[in-house]
Amino acid sequence: MGVNATVASVRQEFWIPQLRQLVKSVLHHCVICKKVHGKQYRTNIIPPLPEFRVQRKQPLSVTGVVYTGALWIKEGKQNLERVYVILFTCPITRGIHLEVVRNQYDDSFLMAFRKFSSREGFPSLMLSDNATTFVAASEYLKTMADSPLFSKPSGEH
Known part of the structure; x- marks a missing residue:
């Protein structure tokens, strides 16, 4: 009923000192009252997807890349060796490609x-998390792309 209606209803028969504070306290802790009179749930505003996520493209033409944690493989009878998995993922189709590497250095990537x-x-x-391996590999690939050995012939654009 609310604080005022409850206080008015109780005061028709009884006089309780500080009744208003008592009613407020009881209503504040009442689960049913919270459900009935509580504020509605407001959903978060979801920002629009990036442009590359909504275009029709070949799978893995846009690729995110990340290393997984170390895994241990058994090589031989008792040799345990640490390896890593590189996860290439497509943000458009959610397809994945996995590669196993022995370390996290640039040449392995x-x-x-x-x-x-x-x-x-x-x-x-x-797309990557800008780990040092990915940054170094990016610089290497940029220098290769700018190299005259890999430039396109003059007739192509």
């Missing part, structure tokens, strides 16, 4: 990227 791009095609956009 570049070899895994070479294998990935020869199998799935060269991505038009790569």
Whole structure:
């Protein structure tokens, strides 16, 4: 009923000192009252998806890349060796491509990227968490792309 109606209803028969504070306290802790008189749930405003997530493209033409944690594999009878998995994921189709590498150095990533791009095609956009390995590999790939050995013939655009 609310505080005023409850106080008025009780005061028709009884006089209780500080009744208003008591009613407020009881109503504040009442679960049923909270459900009935509580504020409605407001959903968060979801921002629109990035442009590359809503375009129709080949799977893995836009690729996100990240390393997983270390895994232990058994090589031989008792040798345990640490390996890592590189996860290439497509934000459009949610497809994935996994590559196993022995370490997290630039050369291991570049070899895994070479294998990935020869199998799935060269991505038009790569997304990463800017780990040092990815930044170094990005610089290396940019210098290769700017190299005259890999430039397009003059007739193509």
